[in-house]
Amino acid sequence: MVVSVHVAPPDFDRVFAALGDHTRRDIVRRAISGKEGVLELASHYPMSFAAVQKHVAVLEHAGLITKQRVGRRRVVRTNPEALLVARRLLDQYERLWRARIDRMNELIAETAGAIDTVETKESKR
Template sequence: MQIAPPGFDRVFSALADHTRRDIVRRAISAEEGVLELASHYPISFAAVQKHVAVLERAGVITKQRIGRRRIVRTNREAVLVARRLLDQYEGLWRARIDRMNELIAETAGAIDTAETKESKR
């Protein structure tokens, strides 16, 4: 009945930082090494490298060695996993709304036909 498997903590907290989200975005479209990535931000190279490490530990990006560089690519599956969790929430919501509509329908029925022994809830 657990809705949240392991790994979610890391994925969401990886996405909880503005710089890291921007890295994720960039690494979808472009293929850059860590140094090139770092050039886009006002912080030190080491800081960016640590951000990349966090994303890597969370499985959100992977690095592929090409020559001297490590090309950073974001992992589509990891993003999808996060999205699916939010989809589950949406599903719960729909279920709740359906339940409420059902109840309203029942109540309306009880008003219409007052003899029904619907006393549940």
């Protein structure tokens, strides 16, 4: 509950950095089904419970997962919104380089007729 009331600035740093660890990515994947508590999650990994709990905390800080009390444990569940935030940035990059490709193709088309005139335009700083 405490976490992310605003979420105004999508914290890309935290999101991507959190996804930069394969244990954490695996937790994210497992938590999609949203059925396991921290202790159950920890049982899947060859490290101490505390270590896993710290990973979960990192993911929670990044907004990638949330915890919900169910009975006596806290069920971990991934937050699709945060994943979308990350994906949206990658999409944005993709749009940028697609636009660049398009521009290059345009230039090639334009230059196709004027190949003989200008040729080696290198060495401009």
